[in-house]
Amino acid sequence: MSAVLPPSAAAGAQASEAHEPAELGSVPPTARQAALLHATWSDPPGLWGWMCAVNHKAIGRRFLVTAFGFFAAGGLLALWMRLQLARPENTLVGPDLYNQLFTMHGTTMMFLFAVPVMQAVSVYITPLMVGARSIAFPRMNAFAYWVYLFGGLMLLAAFLTDTGADAGWFAYVPLSGPDYSPGKRVDFWAQMITFTELSGLLEAVILITTVFKLRAPGMTLSRMPLFVWGMLVTAFMVLFAMPAVMLASTALITDRLVGTHFFNPGEGGDPLLWQHLFWFFGHPEVYLIFIPGLGFISTIVATFARRPVFGYPAMVLALIATAFLAFGLWVHHMFATNLPEMGKSFFTASSILIAVPSAIQIFCWIATLAGGRIHLKSPLLFVLAFFFILVLGGLTGLMLASVPLDLQVHDSYFVVAHLHYVLLGGAVFPLLGAVLYWWPLITGRMFNETQARWSFALLFIGFNVTFFPMHLLGLEGMPRRVYTYAADRGWEGLNLLATVGAFMLAAGLLLLLVNLWRSYRHGELAGVNPWGAGTLEWGSTCPPPAANFDAPPVVHGTYPLWMPPQQPSHVAGLAVSHREQLVTTVLDATPDHRAFFPSPTPWPFWSAVAVTVCFIWSIFTPWGAVYGLVPAAIGLTLWFWPKRRETASHLPLERQP
Template identity: 85%
Template structure:
């Protein structure tokens, strides 16, 4: 902890009252108000429209990710209401079969690709640098580029939908249904390109988050002091890097089959339609845990804060997260039990599907032990966590049922599977997410949400969720198939479908109350002050909301919950420049100060590069030559993005030439 960094060669003012040229050290003298003001001005994004397009601050990008993801969530929810209204009674004529297929596909695609994974990464983009004590996220320009690519991909998909070119082969797009023989036109082409867009964004964010966690942690934040939320996002990022290439390969193969005439999935020419299912579900089942594991991180953070004690069994919790991620890659065939695969192989995947419940059970027991031994502060975020326990157990039990091949064959492609999916994803991920939104809302906005409205929205969401999806278990057991736009009146499914539809509207009402509460608090809510929940992690160690540079001086960490510890020395890093974007880089294992790095300044080129890449992808939908000629503006944008400016080059050289 006594390591120091080499002095900069340029005579600049430094934090903590240190003279120009002094090396960064671990100390306790806070910077002056003038130095802090200059520091935060240095890390701020420029004003105006050009500054908005040039923004690279992780908090600004994180807010955009969150707003965009929740915007897609609302649209996906409206599509779900449309479907439930159609299915409220038998032989309803509100929606025809073609439009219903588009609505069904757009709902699933929006929720899985445009909301579930991006929103988890959005929370991490905002929170992780603060929680590890960094001034910025790693690769801030690439972070901005990832957001623009994600936004343009989603907008492209919905432009196609409103032009009657919406994807209609299901969010899983099984071949040969999605192939050129059975899906002519451009509907599936837009879907396949959107997949590549969103997965490119997710891959970039994964690289950014892994680098941030490994190299930008505050001094003293060793891996065994890393917050459980950060562990969850780190594990998720590694899963993204292993899972996403599979679906990108699948979507690229599909679109070349459709546009170029390849035969990856055409059995008549030596292809194999089951190859699509293997590639898609090798991504698709880990994707469940890409959504679920961040939710576990939210739960651990909320349980510790509102249980007013550290989470019980920290090593077991970390190992359970890693075990869940590792085993998540060995389950994909349980989505394919109805295909002609060897029965012996299916038995192994049955065993894996049941085994993965063990690490989750370990975490639930640790959370219960934490709450049982703590002094509960029963606020809205903790209510969402308690609901998560109830819903996750129900979803997990039906998951164990579906892991059995004989039962899976009986309820395959019925509403029983729909019910299980929503209990696991909405209950296991969205309820913790909504709790996290209420928990970090004061940090993001500086305002407290209404507790009364928060409880109203919680109970509406909880009751509406169960009224919507629990009857679907019974519908599935009665034989109602999924992916149908209507059903005969003599099957006796009307009552349960009407009940599920009423629950969906109740669910929507709860979401509206929550959105009204957040909007009202943003405009007129009570000021939050510093650390309003009395939390122990570093993101609450600054102001609410945090300034541009996150901290006046990067903190030094002495424990897993630094804000719950008595002050110890050294308490902060002093000596980093305040007139340029200088970040402390630490070692991977023990977070010992290693060197300083100059971070890039805002630039509009990530935005224009994303526009060029979008042009390339959309052009390629209509002609394969678009993929060739479209690379030219993309290459120009990337070149100008990385082209060094004289001022930035001088700052980098000043650091590189400093004596070691």
């Protein structure tokens, strides 16, 4: 056996109470060691443990449940709007409430569901897939969840008290400025944007660090699963995209509360500055949702085709190319503004060019399926639906990349249809497939396959019945964001059809939810690796133990579970009574050093409460941003204050023998 750590690190840090150096091993830990390891990495029980939890699987489950809760809220708002538009001159909803409905629907889906749910899946799966015992910065991970939860609840509470945002989910100025939107509606929206995007930025830092430094020995960059590549690329996009919208929302609220003039042309500001800042985030956001979906598809296709994904280097390069090109498209949302025509032509070219890496990935998946032994399970059905829906959404996207056509259908239901074909087809269908795929891993139970197929049929048919007619409505001239229409327009038939499809969608989602709930309570036990997958997250039990693996694995290929056993098989010698994690190098995942991870604590929760109070207080007075930072600073100080007992227990492990 060769030492995992370099000699200098092995001499300076001892791995266990017996001062045994960490090394590559072939003998698994004993049952007593595994039980002690589980107790060491577990969160405390009860309500106190719920507040203190830092285990990435517990936080990931909370992220998933919360995100789907917001998805349900946004879906109910959409059904409300469809009922209003099902017939002409309907009086179910007035114009003021309708403005709040479409604004809250878009805001909830884009800011509270689409990106957070993708990060939620990554929080749970990525550490398992790279062979780590924990996610990087586990306390910050918990803090990011609480910030996300409180920010979303703040927005929904405003809606329930008739203070819901009403200026559209992209809040164009001057409509969202102080002159045209008095009151606190836009203030709550702007603060929520800044607040929840903070959670996204924190998660991006956490995931990048996890992928770069906590991979199992042997998992070089060329052996990383495509899902991990997708989440890594997405995390870097978040770092570059989200600060733009946070800056824009902060400038908007200072215009409204402090009297600055960032967007006031009468005082030297520029309304188009808002659009540039917002869409510099807004169009990459589409790919923040889309690229994780590509990672889901690569994982599901490989498993149910029983072979590695064809063209691994091309797939990785396509993901990276998509990320780069995504930052050069934002002006195609601004073709109706008075920008130079020559400049618009470059963005037209970029909008068409970005279809190339997506096409490369689709051809690689088709080649994988064509050369494999297909097991047609329900997760793969959602992937096949993605192929059909995304191609239609991509074709309309190429149409909208043309300036003349875009000017004709701008702000019409054609754009609404394109948006939903890309986002629901390109992200939600792969997401639902991923939920079914990893459901046995998360719960340890198998769902009912027949019911899953029925829910898929309802979702697929309902989706197309809902959104395909909107293309025709847009071409017939129906504008978006109108709460009613005259009977002589001839739009009532297609609107009624779309409303029927929306309820089919809701029925499919409800059937899927019932299936998952019943399987969670009474489903068949999943056992170990029920799909016969090849990636590391299935190498442990279902669900995984608190420490993920009794012994961190050593990787010898891209699909380690499909390879014959090789030695060494795992890392031995790490502490079992302390939260010790092996840290590896960025490129080749060779062992570098060991790190002690923090224990559960309530201070991330209380720090998030303090930050929430600060943000809400600042909506009503700018001084809230000053005085509200005091309790937040106290919470953060106690969060990082070293604990004497932990320090005393770690010191003997860090001394030289």
